[in-house]
Structure formats: C-alpha cells, structure tokens
Amino acid sequence: MPAMSSRYRLVALVGVVLFGRLVHPVDTATTLDALPLAPSDLTATTVSAGQIDLSWTASPGTVDSYRVERSTTSGSGFTEIASISGTTYQSTALTAATQYYYRVRACNAGGCSAYTAEVTGTTLPVPPSVPGSFTATAGPLASLRIDLAWAASSGTVVDYKIERKSTLNATYVEIASISAGTTTYQDSGLIIAVQYTYRIR
Helix, strand or coil, X not given: XXXXXXXXXXXXXXXXXXXXXXECXXXXXXXXXXXXXXXXXXXXXXXXXXXXXXXXXCCCCCCCEEEEEEECECCECCEEEEEECCCEEEECCCCCCCEEEEEEEEEECCEECCCCCCEEEECCCCCCCCCEEEEEEECCHHHCCEEEEEECCCCCCCEEEEEEEECCCCCCEEEEEEECCCXXXXXXXXXXXXXXXXXXX
C-alpha cells in the first residue's frame, strides 16, 4: 500500500465560549449628539462699577454647558470666563467706566454651536466721595434765606443733590441739583422762626 501524506490547516478562532458554543464578540458605538443651535437674545445689563449681568434664551436640543466669553475689543480678543448650565451669568470684578463685549455659545458632547451676536455693556464710574465741610449759615433776617457751602467731592461728579427737611415737614425733599463746578447754594423764600435741616450728596 503506497504511503499517504496528509496536510492540515490551523485556523484560529477568536471568540468567547458560552454554554459550549463559540460566540464572537460584538463591538458597539454610540453616535455623538447633534450640535446645539446658538443661544439667542443675549443681553448685558450694567449693575455697578464692577458688575454686568448677562442673560440669554436657552438653545433647543441637548446642551451640556454654555461657554461665556468676554473682551474689551469688539470682534477680537475674547477669552472664556465661564462654563455654566444656566442661562444667566454675573460678570464681576470689572474695571469701572469700561466697555466690555460678550458672546455665548452652547456645547455638548458633539461640539459647540455658533456664537451669539456679541453684546456690549459699560460699567458705571466709581461713585464720588461724600462732599466735605458742609455748612448752613442763616442769611440776613430780612432775606429769609440760608446759605449752604461744601467742599468739592473727589472723583467724577455730574451734580450735587441738596435735600431739606424742617419742623413743618419732617421728610427730606430734594430742593436743588447743582452743577459739579459749584459748591455753594442759597436757599431762599423760607419762613421765619422755622428750623431747617439740610443734607447733600
């Protein structure tokens, strides 16, 4: 009987044996969220010399965070200052009397939306100091007037507000608004033998 030769091929199977059967593994993947639309109606409201408040309308779709950016130059130089889940933000620790620009975009696992149109807000100037050395001096008897004088405030002053009360009216009432360059005022047309009290800011 002639000699016979046999050839074999070794095949490697990769899988998991489950209950005596070879089960091939299954790989899964999840698609990313669609990009959200840009937020809308972004507004900036000046609160004080150091704060501007922002608000906007939420984006439709899945949003993980809103990224808030700020600059002191329109159209460039923006820096991210916050990543939040809500639709309002208080921008604080700002410089007085300075114009700021803001923009916001919505982000999720798929990426970020386009930016809102930028909005701008200008912080208020630092309030001036209290006027100093405030005095009230009765004028000549026949004049029925009281002369007021004060030391100018430091800082930016637009005007001085003078208020008065008396024994006839115990509530302070504003009687004059004086331009910044003036530090005296004559309150005339008063009633004899009535005590008047003044304050200024």
